[in-house]
Structure formats: structure tokens, C-alpha cells
Amino acid sequence: MKIGRDEVERIAQLAHLELTSEELGRLGTELSSILSHVEVLASVDTSGVAETFHPLEYGGPTREDEPRPSLGAEEATRGAPGGAAGAFLVPRIIG
């Protein structure tokens, strides 16, 4: 499996990463090599086999959906970059 430069760029876009020209080249080679290694999975007969997305076979316990104390907005946002108490500041989105 060969991943070309355009493909690496497309994935980077999806992942919100900006790659340097050197990174684009290197990642193309590395991803191609890793994908060649994982291609063996295609040869495994999985007809009729369900997917496992999670190793738990037992259902997770549930609880009543009752309000409980939690971090307040002030404390939850204290470490946020940009520093607005009680809120997260982002660049203007709508003109």
C-alpha cells in the first residue's frame, strides 16, 4: 500500500494538522510501511464474525440520572488559554 503525498495532505487536513514538506514526505513512507504490515488482516476469514469495539462482555452498571455537584464554570475554565473567567475565548467565527 503506497500512500502518496496528496493522500497524506488529505489526511492531515482531516486531522487538523499542518505538516512541513519534510513531514509530508516522511509520513508518506512511514504510513505506507505500517499499512503494508497491517494488510495481513485482509487475509483473515472473518465472515460471520461480529466486531468487538470494546472488551466488556458484561453491561456496564448504570446509575440514576440525578443532579450532583460538579466543577463550577469558574474552576473548569481557570486554566483555559486566553483567560476569560467562566468562559472559553476563541477567535470570532461569524463576521
Next chain:
Amino acid sequence: MSASGHEWSTLLATADALRAGSLRARALAETALARARRVDETLGAFISLRGDEFLAEADDVDRRRAAGEPLGPLAGIPVVLKDNILTRGHRTTAASRILEGFVPPYDATVVARLRGAGALVLGKTNLDEFAMGSSTENSAFGPSRNPWDAQRVPGGSSGGSCVAVATGVTAGALGSDTGGSIRLPAGFCGTVGMKPTYGRVSRYGLIAFGSSLDQIGPITRSVEDAAVLLGVIAGHDPCDSTSSAEPVADYLAESRKDPAGLRVGVPREWLGVEGMDAEVLTAVRGAIEAASRVGMQVQEVSLPHAQFAIPTYYIVATAEASANLARYDGVRYGLRVPEPDLQSQYRSTRSRGFGAEVKRRIMLGTYVLSSGYYDAYYAQAARVRTLVRRDFTNVFRDVDLLIAPTAPFPAFRIGEKSDDPLAMYLSDVFTTTMNLAGVPALSLPCGFSRSGLPIGCQIIGPDFAEGTIFRAARALEESFGLADRHPIVA
């Protein structure tokens, strides 16, 4: 007992000495802090240490003990935590620049439980960035080094925690294990390390890497200590819906039971792996013989899909990582690289904040989840994962436990695999399988190479059989007689 000369005591013996009053928490804390600084200088085990606060907490334990107040079972015992476990009011980095300046507003459940038992957090240990790596070389704060040979890696990603325990800074540490990140460094550093059953320990407050694989577990110098630490951190947590309500056994009592009669399987696929070091093979064969000697019934078994574990793991883990790491966008915490518009700010922040291995895994994970590739890669890996788990269900009808190598080779040289991601991934050939299946596994030292490097073996059990694992491991530990062998600390 004085605090100096105490560095190799077990957690249990130290707790006894503290309770008896022959050792003061303050003296122990001072010794541990000084040793941590020394070890950090030569081996780079820590990202941050708690100084005055830690000593004040030790004073508090001494004062409360003198006043006859009730104290927890670990009162005054120093512990260290992998720096992807949140500590309220104390910076947590995941060894990444992207969490620059982040101070968690809450404790992870495991930290709250340790503190509730009286343990004192001495510091936060080095790791591969976001726990992605097998060597602790991928840290934004520089690599950690192996205490038995400083030119070699300690293994990863919980390398710093294993170095701290192996060098006698503390008797106990916590790490996290997504594909072997506790067991591999435990094997390379000559410590005990356990990945519990998925769901046994709460993940609340663990910085997520692969959410269906991650588990927090204990790192210690003795099996009994691992049993004690797991007993403290295990159990259901309402803050983690994947944590199990299965009752927590008395693991210490379990570890002391006679292992005679336990049926132990040796997966034949794992002793014939290509690239396996001859000395590792000899040490693991020795461990299998020791299991027979202490009365366990050994038989050969088969895990036919184990050969697919590495490719399956690197699809599942990177897919989950790419989703989990989407949250680091410069908006709510950590690093922000300001840009005039939001999209550019996301991209600049993430590109500047993540290291090379993290970017590689995000890219791979994004690719296997992307439109047109999802079914061929991710969905197929999820189906093979079912077959991997089914292998374990099948063998555990015939045996109680499995025994296997921890890694195909002892600790490798720093830089040796840095330029070849695939070679690095293959270090985990014996460990990722259990994360995919969810079953518990413990690594313990079973020998040394001629050049003096530790070699580890794994004891693996079915879901929630940690007690049985400890029982076999404690007997094997005794028969190996390696407990008094320690690295020289400069």
C-alpha cells in the same frame, strides 16, 4: 528502622515499620525525595516532583499517628504516578508540549483512592508522549534511561514509573497500559507490573489514549506489593461507566495461597516467534520449569490469532487515539498558538504541540477511520479482535493461567529503534494481545541476561482472575530468588 537503608524494603514492610513507630513518615519522605532527585539527574525518571507539600503531608501523617488518629493502610507511604494521571492542583503533562501550563482541577479516581488510603504523592514520572511508545524516548522532556545500563531504554511508555521503583525511590508506582506500557518497562527494568482486567480500575482522570484498551495498574518490586496496590485502586467508580461492579478480592490473601494444582498453559505460538532473543527464551523456559516445580500443571496451548495482534492493535489503538486527541485544539486547556481564525488556530496549535510519534499515530488513526477505508481497516480489525478474544475464551476452558515472555528481547539501546516505527511497534508482540482481549496480565522478573539486563515473563489470566495471577506469580517470584538483586544507583 531508619529511613536510609530502607530503599529496598517492600511497601508492606515499610507500612509495618511506620505503624510500629520505628520509622517516621518525615524521615522516609526526605530520603525518597533526595533519592528521586539523584535518580532523576542520571536517569531522567521524573517530569515533576512535589517538594515542600510532600514533606508537609508526611509531617501531618506523623502528627496524626502520634495523636492516635485513625490512619489508612498506606499512611505515609510515598508513591509516584505516571504523568498522564491527573493530580488536582499539580501540573500534568502527558509528556506533551500541548498540555503546557495545564493544572488539573480534579484528581483521577486512582489518586483519590491512594490519598484516601494515606499514600503520599512524591512526583509525576516520565513517559512517551500520551503513552505512545515502547521506550520512553518520545517525551517532550527528554528520554528516561535504564537503571541497569544507562545507554539503554527503560521500556515504555511507563518508563519513569518503572525506573523510580527499580532504583528504590519508592516501593510503588502507577502506570497505564494500552498495549504493554506497564509490562514492557517492568520487564526491561526488573520490576513487577500488572495490567488489570479492562474495567477493573477506573479510568476517570487518566488522559485517554485508546479508550477500549487503557488500564491503570501497579508497578512494584514484589508481587505482594502489587496485590496491595491493586486492592487500593480497584473497584467500581460511578465516574467511569466502563468500570466494573465485580467485587474486589483480597488480593494479598489470594497471593499467599498455594499455587499447586493450578493449570498453566504455554502458548506455542509465542515461543517460536521470529527475532526472539535466545537468553529470553532460556529464561522463560526456566520460568515454565519453575511453574512445574511448585506444583502447577503445565501444558501447551494455542492462541491461533495472536499472530494478528500487532496489526490489529495498531489499527484499533491509533483509531481511538485520533478521536481522543481531537480534544487538544488550544481552546480549553494547555497550549494555544493564537491565529486570527479558529481553523488556523486548531492547526497551528496541534502542529506545534504534538511530537512526531503522536502525529504519526493521529495520521494513521485518521486514515483507517476515513471514508472508503473504514471497513477494510478499522472494521476488519474489530472483527479480528473478536477472534483474538475468542482464543482466550477457548484456552481458559482448559487452563487457569498462561505463561509467556514479556518482550522478545531485553532492553535495547537508546536510539536503536527511533528511526523505524515498525521495529519499535514489534517490541509489543507479546503484550498487545491482552489489551485487545481485555484480560489481565502481570510481568515479573524471571532472569537476567549475561550482560546483566533483566528479563520478564508474563502470567495471564481470564477476566477478573487477578487473584489467581498473584498466587502463581508470588510462588514463581520466590522460586526465582531475584528479589535482592538491585541496580547500582549513582
